[in-house]
Amino acid sequence: MFQLSNEGKQKVLSELKRYESRQSAVLPALYIAQGENRGYINAEVIKELSNVMDIPESQIHEVFTFYTMYNKEAVGRHHIQVCRTLSCMLNGAQELTEHICKELNVKLGEASKDGRYTVTEAECLGSCGTAPMMQITSADSDAYYENLTHESAMNIIRAMK
Numbered sequence: 001m002f003q004l005s006n007e008g009k010q011k012v013l014s015e016l017k018r019y020e021s022r023q024s025a026v027l028p029a030l031y032i033a034q035g036e037n038r039g040y041i042n043a044e045v046i047k048e049l050s051n052v053m054d055i056p057e058s059q060i061h062e063v064f065t066f067y068t069m070y071n072k073e074a075v076g077r078h079h080i081q082v083c084r085t086l087s088c089m090l091n092g093a094q095e096l097t098e099h100i101c102k103e104l105n106v107k108l109g110e111a112s113k114d115g116r117y118t119v120t121e122a123e124c125l126g127s128c129g130t131a132p133m134m135q136i137t138s139a140d141s142d143a144y145y146e147n148l149t150h151e152s153a154m155n156i157i158r159a160m161k
């Protein structure tokens with residue numbers, strides 16, 4: 001059964017204090033819980049958040065399914081999200097994604113055998129002028145990388161511990 005760590009619980013409770021409506025804290029709370037559950041959300045996580053936040057599970061589930069930044073399956077230690085929206089697509093995002101998957105020997109959306117990487121596609125990450133770009137989310141960091149080439153992307157990925 002999933003339970004937030006004491007630190008995670010404190011973070012969720014402090015998010016609750018930041019907003020007038022409890023519902024507004026669901027987004028950051030899901031993000032905190034996802035980080036503590038190997039990068040994904042499942043029914044146990046929703047139940048735990050419901051208990052900690054005193055919000056019905058159905059309301060948390062609704063937010064979870066609406067947004068794309070929450071994962072439904074376990075992801076690798078480094079979650080590589082390549083933007084696939086127009087500017088990035090026109091600047092070679094699809095080929096870049098294929099290249100990364102091939103180099104890492106993973107299928108899109110699946111974690112690598114060693115558990116290090118998952119590659120997925122994302123909708124516009126807000127950096128269209130410096131396309132193509134990717135976001136890499138790890139346990140302790142969340143960073144954006146822009147103006148990517150096949151080579152620069154792989155250098156960044158390979159340098160991740």
Ligand code: FES
Nearest residue numbers: 083088125127128
């Ligand atoms: S289209 Fe890729 S960042 Fe906007």
